[in-house]
Amino acid sequence: MTVEQNVLQHHSQKYQQVLLNQLRDATGTTDTQRLQQALQASNGDLAKAVALLIANTARVPPQGDAAYYLTAHIGNGNGNDSDIDTDSQATTSDDKDDLQRALALSLAESSRAFRETGISDEEQAISRVLEASIAANKQPHGEAWSDSPNPHERKRQDACPVGLKNVGNTCWFSAVIQSLFNLLEFQRLVLLYAPPERAQELPRNHQERHNVLFMRELRRLFALMLGSKRKYVDPSRALGILNDAFKSSGSQQQQDVSEFTHKLLDWLEDAFQMEEEREGEKLKNPLVELFYGQFLAVGVLEGKKFENTEMFGQYPLQVNGFKNLHECLEAATIEGEIESLHAENSGKSGQERWFTELPPVLTFELSRFEFNQAKGRPEKIHNKLEFPFVLYMDRYMHRNREVTQLKREEVRKLQEHLTFLQQQLERYLSYGSGPKRFPLCNVLEYAMEFASSKPAFPFPAEDSHTAAPPAGTTTPLQPTASKAELGPASCSPPVSPGAPPHPAPHPPHPAPRHVSPEEMQVLQGCLHRWRSEVESDIQDLQRHVSRTHGSMELVNSDKAMMQVPYRLHAVLVHEGQASAGHYWAYIYSPQHRRWMRYNDVTVSSASWDELIHDSYGGDRNASAYCLMYVSAKTPLPPEEVDDETLLVRNVMDRLPQDLRARSPSHAPTPVSTEPHPALSTVSVQAPDREEAPPSVGDLSLWREDTELALSQSAAQDQECSPETLLCAAFKAEYARLVQLARQNHALESDHRLRHPIVYFLHNQVPKKVMERTLLELFADCSLGLDERCNTAVKVAREKLDLLKPEETETEEYEMWHGDYHKFREVTICLLVGEELFQKKSYSKALVYLLFSSQFNKELLLKGPSRGHSPELLAYYRRACLLKLNERAAALFETGRRWRPATAWRCSQSWWCRACPSSSPAMTRWRKIWLPWRQ
Numbered sequence: 022m023t024v025e026q027n028v029l030q031h032h033s034q035k036y037q038q039v040l041l042n043q044l045r046d047a048t049g050t051t052d053t054q055r056l057q058q059a060l061q062a063s064n065g066d067l068a069k070a071v072a073l074l075i076a077n078t079a080r081v082p083p084q085g086d087a088a089y090y091l092t093a094h095i096g097n098g099n100g101n102d103s104d105i106d107t108d109s110q111a112t113t114s115d116d117k118d119d120l121q122r123a124l125a126l127s128l129a130e131s132s133r134a135f136r137e138t139g140i141s142d143e144e145q146a147i148s149r150v151l152e153a154s155i156a157a158n159k160q161p162h163g164e165a166w167s168d169s170p171n172p173h174e175r176k177r178q179d180a181c182p183v184g185l186k187n188v189g190n191t192c193w194f195s196a197v198i199q200s201l202f203n204l205l206e207f208q209r210l211v212l213l214y215a216p217p218e219r220a221q222e223l224p225r226n227h228q229e230r231h232n233v234l235f236m237r238e239l240r241r242l243f244a245l246m247l248g249s250k251r252k253y254v255d256p257s258r259a260l261g262i263l264n265d266a267f268k269s270s271g272s273q274q275q276q277d278v279s280e281f282t283h284k285l286l287d288w289l290e291d292a293f294q295m296e297e298e299r300e301g302e303k304l305k306n307p308l309v310e311l312f313y314g315q316f317l318a319v320g321v322l323e324g325k326k327f328e329n330t331e332m333f334g335q336y337p338l339q340v341n342g343f344k345n346l347h348e349c350l351e352a353a354t355i356e357g358e359i360e361s362l363h364a365e366n367s368g369k370s371g372q373e374r375w376f377t378e379l380p381p382v383l384t385f386e387l388s389r390f391e392f393n394q395a396k397g398r399p400e401k402i403h404n405k406l407e408f409p410f411v412l413y414m415d416r417y418m419h420r421n422r423e424v425t426q427l428k429r430e431e432v433r434k435l436q437e438h439l440t441f442l443q444q445q446l447e448r449y450l451s452y453g454s455g456p457k458r459f460p461l462c463n464v465l466e467y468a469m470e471f472a473s474s475k476p477a478f479p480f481p482a483e484d485s486h487t488a489a490p491p492a493g494t495t496t497p498l499q500p501t502a503s504k505a506e507l508g509p510a511s512c513s514p515p516v517s518p519g520a521p522p523h524p525a526p527h528p529p530h531p532a533p534r535h536v537s538p539e540e541m542q543v544l545q546g547c548l549h550r551w552r553s554e555v556e557s558d559i560q561d562l563q564r565h566v567s568r569t570h571g572s573m574e575l576v577n578s579d580k581a582m583m584q585v586p587y588r589l590h591a592v593l594v595h596e597g598q599a600s601a602g603h604y605w606a607y608i609y610s611p612q613h614r615r616w617m618r619y620n621d622v623t624v625s626s627a628s629w630d631e632l633i634h635d636s637y638g639g640d641r642n643a644s645a646y647c648l649m650y651v652s653a654k655t656p657l658p659p660e661e662v663d664d665e666t667l668l669v670r671n672v673m674d675r676l677p678q679d680l681r682a683r684s685p686s687h688a689p690t691p692v693s694t695e696p697h698p699a700l701s702t703v704s705v706q707a708p709d710r711e712e713a714p715p716s717v718g719d720l721s722l723w724r725e726d727t728e729l730a731l732s733q734s735a736a737q738d739q740e741c742s743p744e745t746l747l748c749a750a751f752k753a754e755y756a757r758l759v760q761l762a763r764q765n766h767a768l769e770s771d772h773r774l775r776h777p778i779v780y781f782l783h784n785q786v787p788k789k790v791m792e793r794t795l796l797e798l799f800a801d802c803s804l805g806l807d808e809r810c811n812t813a814v815k816v817a818r819e820k821l822d823l824l825k826p827e828e829t830e831t832e833e834y835e836m837w838h839g840d841y842h843k844f845r846e847v848t849i850c851l852l853v854g855e856e857l858f859q860k861k862s863y864s865k866a867l868v869y870l871l872f873s874s875q876f877n878k879e880l881l882l883k884g885p886s887r888g889h890s891p892e893l894l895a896y897y898r899r900a901c902l903l904k905l906n907e908r909a910a911a912l913f914e915t916g917r918r919w920r921p922a923t924a925w926r927c928s929q930s931w932w933c934r935a936c937p938s939s940s941p942a943m944t945r946w947r948k949i950w951l952p953w954r955q
Contacts, residue, residue: 043067048074175251183246184253184622191260192621193278196606197285198256199619200591200649202246203608204382210307211236211243212677214293229295235262236292244680253622278593278604278647279386283335286312314380317419320356320372330377335384335647341391346408346648349387354417375419383414383587383650389638390599399599405639410589410629412650415582428576435576439569446562449555462559465552472544474532587650592636596643604646607632677879723776727798730754731810743812750813751795758782773886774848777841783886789826790834796821840880840887847876847889851897858901863908867901874898 037060044056048071055074063069177183182203185195201207216237217223224230238259245254290308318329338349354374389402416425451458536544592607605620607627618627638644727750734750741749761772762782773780781791799817802810826834854869873894880888 040065040067040070044070044074050074175253177250177252181252182617182619182624183249183251184619184624185246186253186255186257187621188255188257188260191256192604193281194256194260194263195619195621196593196604197278197282198242200593200606200608201285202243203610204311204590204649204651206311206381208243210293210311211239211289212680214240215677216240224295229291231262231265232288232292233295235259235288238262239289240680244676247676252624278595279335279337282384282647286334310380312380312382312384314376314383315378316374316376318372318374320370322370322372324370327372335386337386337388339388340404340406341388341402342404343406345406346385346412349385349406350417375422376414376417377419379414379418379585379587379652381652381655382590383412383652385648385650387644387646387648389595389644389646401597401599401642401644403638403642403644405637406645407637408589408645408648411653412587412589413577413583414585414587416577418585421582424582428582432573432576435569435573439566439573442562442566442569446559446566449559449562461555462552465548465555469545469548469552471531472533472536472541472548474530476529476532476534586653588653589648590651591647591649592632592645593647593649594635594643595646596635596641598642602642607636723798724802726776727754728802728810730757731799731802731813735807735809735813743809743816746809747799747813747816751799755791755795771889773844777838780841780844781837784837784840784884786837787833789830790837793824793826793834794838796824840883843876843880844888847873847880850876851889851894854901855897858897858904861904863901863904867898867905870894870898870901 040060041053041056044060044067045051050056056070059070059073062073182199185191185198187195214236216233223233242254242256242259286308290306293306293308313332313334315330315332318327318331320327336353338346338353340349343349343352356372356374387406390399391402392398393400415421416428418425449461452461452464453459588609588611590609594605594607596603596605605618608617608619609615610617616627616629616632618625618631635643636645730753731746731750734753735746738746738749755778758776758778759782761775762779764772773783777794778791781794796817799814800821802814802817850869850873854866854873857863857866857869874891877888877891877894881891
C-alpha cells in the first residue's frame with residue numbers, strides 16, 4: 022500500500038493538530054508519528070484512522086518486560102544476536118500450546134459473535150472508542166444552545182409537525198413525548214386535564230405536587246406543539262421538573278426510554294386520579310383505560326394448579342435468541358418450569374399467560390441490554406429482530422386458548438420436521454468429518470478438477486512397481502530432481518542481492534501421477550452422477566423446507582385468528598452502545614398515510630424501508646428499543662365538531678380556554694362565508710405572540726374611577742403621607758366595588774362589566790389577585806394630578822416593582838384576567854350580533870351570536886358567575902335562525918338560487934331554546950352597554 026505524502030497538505034496546520042489531538046484522545050496512542058501515518062492512510066477520516074490504529078495494535082502480541090526490552094534493543098539497532106539473553110527469549114512448548122489455545126478460543130468467540138450480530142469485536146471496539154471521544158468533546162450542558170440566526174430556518178413549514186429542542190442529552194424525552202403526543206386520544210386527555218386553579222389547591226405531598234406541576238407544563242408544551250409558528254419548541258420547563266424528580270447525579274445522565282415512559286405514565290395516572298378525587302367522581306382512570314390491559318396467568322406450581330389475573334402496561338420482551346416479534350411473544354407468554362421452593366417436591370411446575378383484555382395502545386419494551394460478567398459492564402444486543410406493520414394478537418388471547426394450543430402443537434410438529442430437514446440439508450452443505458467442512462457439491466467438483474488436471478512437469482520413468490506400490494508398503498521419498506531434469510524453465514541464474522527479484526511463477530495445480538483412460542472414464546461418470554444426485558437431493562430438501570415454512574405461516578393465517586389487529590404507531594430507535602447513544606422516533610400518521618422521522622428539532626418524512634434499516638438491527642448499531650401499536654379496530658378520533666355550529670373546529674379551537682392565550686396562532690376571529698365587519702365595529706383578534714400572558718386589559722377604562730378615589734382621599738386628609746394616602750384610596754375604592762358586587766346583577770344592570778374587581782368578587786377570586794389588580798390600576802394613574810397624588814402614584818409603582826409573586830400565583834392571576842377578558846369579548850360579540858340583527862343582517866349576526874355563545878359556554882363550565890345567562894343568548898340565536906329560515910323559504914318559492922351562510926346548516930339546533938321574556942331586558946341592556954363595544 023503506497024502512502025501519499027501530500028494527502029494532508031490542503032489542511033491547515035491548526036486543523037491537522039485538532040485531528041491529531043482527537044485521535045490521541047480516542048485511542049490513547051502518544052506516538053505522533055503513528056498518528057500522522059494513520060491520518061495519511063485514512064485521507065483525514067478520523068473513524069478510519071482509529072480503525073487502523075486499533076487493528077495494528079491488535080496484531081502485536083502481548084509482551085513481557087524482557088521481550089519488550091529485547092524489541093527495543095533490536096529496533097534501535099544497538100545490539101546483535103550475541104547480546105541477547107537466551108533466557109529472555111526462551112519459550113517452552115507448553116507456553117506455545119497455551120498461546121495457541123488462547124488464540125483459537127479468541128478467534129472462535131469472535132467468529133461466534135460475528136455470526137450472531139454481524140458485527141465484529143473490532144468494529145464494536147471502534148464504535149465504543151468513537152462514542153467515548155464524541156461524549157468527551159460534546160458541548161457541556163451549561164453552555165447556551167444557540168438558535169439559527171436566520172428566522173426563515175426557524176419558521177414552521179405549513180402543517181409540518183413541530184420538533185423538540187435538545188437541551189442537553191434529552192433525545193430520550195423528545196422521542197417519548199412525540200410518540201405520545203401523536204396519539205390523538207392521549208393528546209386530548211392531556212389538553213382537557215383541569216389542573217388546580219388556585220395555589221392553595223395544590224397537593225402538599227411533594228410527589229403529588231410534582232405530578233400536578235408536570236401535568237400542567239405538559240399541557241402547555243402540547244399547546245405550543247399544536248400552535249407554534251416555529252419548527253421546534255423548547256421543553257426546558259417540563260424537563261426542569263423531570264430533573265428534580267429523577268434526582269440524577271449529573272445533568273449529562275441519559276435516561277432510558279422504557280424507564281422514562283414507565284415513570285411518565287405513572288405520574289400522569291396519579292395526576293388524573295387526583296383530578297377525579299378533586300371533582301368527587303369515581304370513574305376509571307383514563308390513562309389506565311388507554312395503556313393498561315389484563316392477562317391471566319395459569320399453570321401448575323408444585324403439582325397444584327393456579328390462576329392469577331394481573332394488569333400490565335409496557336410489556337417486556339427478550340430479543341436475544343429470537344428472529345421476530347411473534348417468537349418473542351411466544352417465549353414471553355409460555356414460560357418453562359418454575360423453580361420449586363421445596364427441594365423435596367418433585368411435581369412439575371410451569372405457567373402460561375393469556376391476555377384477557379388488551380389496551381387501545383399496546384407498548385412493547387425490547388430488552389437489548391445484557392450484563393457481560395467477564396467484562397463487568399452492560400452491553401447492547403445488536404441481533405436482528407423483525408416486526409410487522411400489522412400485528413394480530415388473536416393467538417395470545419384467553420378466549421382462543423384451546424384453538425391456539427392445537428395450532429401450537431401443529432406448529433411444534435412442523436418445527437420438528439423442519440429441524441430434521443435443516444439438519445439433513447446442513448449435512449449436504451457442510452460435508453466432512455474434520456474441523457473444516459465444505460458443501461458436498463463443491464467437494465465432488467474439486468475431486469473432478471483434481472482427476473482432470475494434468476501434471477505440470479514430466480516425472481522420471483518408473484517401473485510398474487513404483488507406479489503402483491503394493492498395499493502395506495511404504496514408498497521412499499524421491500530425491501530432488503536435477504536442474505537438467507527440470508528443464509530450462511527452472512534453470513535461472515542466481516539473483517544478486519542488489520538486483521530486483523523476478524516475479525515468481527504461479528505454482529502448478531496438484532494432479533494425479535497415474536490415471537488410465539478407463540479409470541478416468543469410470544471416475545468421471547461416478548462423480549458426475551453423484552453430483553447430480555446431490556444437487557437433486559439439495560433442491561428437494563430446500564423445497565421441503567420452504568413448504569414447511571409456508572405451512573407454519575398458514576397455521577396462524579386463518580381469518581378466525583385475525584380478528585384482533587394492531588397497527589404499528591411508533592418505533593423508538595436507539596443508536597450506539599449500552600453506555601451512550603442517541604434516540605429518535607418513527608411515527609405513523611394515519612391522516613397522511615406516511616411515516617415521519619422525529620429527530621429532536623428535525624421532523625421529516627420517511628419510508629418503511631428507512632424504518633426497517635434503522636430499527637431491525639443486526640448490521641449496525643441502531644435498533645428499535647420500544648414499539649407502540651394501536652388497535653386497528655378502534656376508529657380514529659373523529660374531527661371535533663362544535664355543538665352549536667356543527668362545524669369542524671380548527672386545531673386551535675380545540676384548545677381549552679386557559680391554553681388559547683398561550684398559543685401563538687390563536688386568532689378568535691369568527692369564520693364566516695360573508696365579508697367580515699369593519700374593524701371600527703369590533704376587533705376581537707388576539708395579537709400574534711408565542712407566550713403572552715393575559716393582562717388586566719385596557720387600564721384606561723377604569724383609570725377615571727381610580728383617580729377619583731385618589732383625589733377624594735387626598736381631599737379628606739390634607740396632612741397624610743403619600744403612602745397613607747395610597748392606602749386610604751385603596752381601601753375606599755375596594756369598599757365601593759364591594760358595594761357594587763353586593764347588588765343584584767340583573768340583565769339591565771350587570772355591574773360585572775363595570776370593573777374586573779366586581780367580576781372577581783362574584784367568583785370568589787383569592788384576595789391576592791384582587792389586591793394586585795388594584796395596585797396595577799393605581800400605578801397606572803396619570804401624573805397630571807396634584808403633587809400629593811402624583812407621589813402616591815409613584816409609591817404604588819414602587820410597590821408593584823417590588824412585588825415578586827411565586828410562579829403559581831402569577832399563573833392564577835393570569836388565568837383570572839384571561840377569563841374576565843373573555844367575558845368582555847362575549848359581551849362585545851353579543852352586542853355586535855344584536856346590532857346586526859336590528860339591521861336585518863341576519864347571517865352576519867348569527868356568526869357573532871354563535872361565537873359569543875361558544876365563549877360563554879366555556880366560561881360557564883368553570884362557574885355559574887363567569888358568563889352571561891345562556892337563555893338570553895339562545896333567544897337571539899333562535900330569532901336569527903327564524904329570520905334566516907323565512908328568507909330561505911321565500912327565495913325557494915321564487916325559484917332563485919341562494920347559497921346560505923355556513924352557519925345556516927346548523928339552524929335546527931336551537932329551535933327549542935325560546936325565552937321571549939328576555940327581549941325587553943336585552944333592549945335596555947343594549948342602550949346601557951353599547952358604548953363598551955368601542
